[in-house]
Amino acid sequence: MAGIIYQLLASSTLLSLGLYHLICTTRNFLKSPQSYSAKPFYPFPFSSNLRLKHLPLYLLMLCLFIAFLHQSFISSDPDPLVKGRTPVYHFITLNSAAVLFLFLILSLSFFLSESTSLLPLPPDLFFAFASAIFFLHYSVSDGAASVQTSDLQAKCDSLSARVSALASLMCLILACQPKLFIAEVGLGASLCLQGLWVLQTGLSLYVEAFIPEGCHKLLEVVSGVEGSTKCDLDESRLRAVAILDLVFVVHVMFVIIFVMLTYAVVAKSVGVRRLGSYEPLPANASDSNHIQMKALAGTQA
Numbered sequence: 001m002a003g004i005i006y007q008l009l010a011s012s013t014l015l016s017l018g019l020y021h022l023i024c025t026t027r028n029f030l031k032s033p034q035s036y037s038a039k040p041f042y043p044f045p046f047s048s049n050l051r052l053k054h055l056p057l058y059l060l061m062l063c064l065f066i067a068f069l070h071q072s073f074i075s076s077d078p079d080p081l082v083k084g085r086t087p088v089y090h091f092i093t094l095n096s097a098a099v100l101f102l103f104l105i106l107s108l109s110f111f112l113s114e115s116t117s118l119l120p121l122p123p124d125l126f127f128a129f130a131s132a133i134f135f136l137h138y139s140v141s142d143g144a145a146s147v148q149t150s151d152l153q154a155k156c157d158s159l160s161a162r163v164s165a166l167a168s169l170m171c172l173i174l175a176c177q178p179k180l181f182i183a184e185v186g187l188g189a190s191l192c193l194q195g196l197w198v199l200q201t202g203l204s205l206y207v208e209a210f211i212p213e214g215c216h217k218l219l220e221v222v223s224g225v226e227g228s229t230k231c232d233l234d235e236s237r238l239r240a241v242a243i244l245d246l247v248f249v250v251h252v253m254f255v256i257i258f259v260m261l262t263y264a265v266v267a268k269s270v271g272v273r274r275l276g277s278y279e280p281l282p283a284n285a286s287d288s289n290h291i292q293m294k295a296l297a298g299t300q301a
């Protein structure tokens with residue numbers, strides 16, 4: 001039960017962060033395309049209070065701190081299938097906790113940079129740091145997938161690692177080209193995709209109704225740690241992996257549609273006109289042009 005609750009919290013945090021970043025990025029670009037420049041984090045735009053402006057950053061740091069504590073505590077969970085503590089599971093969760101701690105430090109550093117003069121770092125440096133940490137998360141998730149005894153868990157970790165690699169690439173591009181709007185949209189979209197996949201991982205591993213046919217939870221594993229979901233046959237395992245691949249593609253489609261809708265709604269709220277739109281001339285101007293053309297034709301004749 002604790003596992004699915006944590007997955008829900010992580011999913012809602014990533015989805016909210018991705019949506020907030022997409023809205024603020026699109027709003028910032030449409031208001032002034034010429035002076036647009038990417039930002040690691042946008043203050044709350046609907047409040048003049050300094051504390052409320054950083055409210056999303058406060059919530060992000062709180063969620064990162066909770067996630068760090070959770071990963072640190074569960075690293076000492078005993079695995080009932082093995083006497084004592086499982087070293088593999090212990091180090092996997094400690095690696096995840098370390099990555100979350102780095103994200104927490106990065107968020108705190110950005111807050112100090114925005115609110116005080118103690119750490120005046122440029123935005124491109126924050127994007128470079130974020131790229132390195134996302135790549136580290138990719139490495140940790142990919143390594144966890146290679147040592148998992150659960151086929152479903154390994155597949156979920158592998159796909160999560162790919163999303164982290166995409167986020168790392170987007171941050172690296174923004175560190176070099178901060179005016180590239182599509183890269184910042186890609187960063188927000190990758191956060192939304194990671195949030196959806198974290199939710200799907202929790203459902204596929206901890207909710208019986210979403211576990212693929214032919215796979216099941218091991219009843220003797222109470223805490224739902226390493227090796228808690230098994231597939232009986234190779235055919236069932238391959239089928240489950242194919243289903244997860246299909247579900248991942250569906251999530252990607254949802255994110256693409258979501259990005260399009262977000263752009264349309266923000267553009268409508270900002271009131272941006274399409275470039276090169278046709279505006280009809282007034283009636284008197286049309287008549288005047290018609291008379292001038294007739295006079296020109298008579299002169300030429």
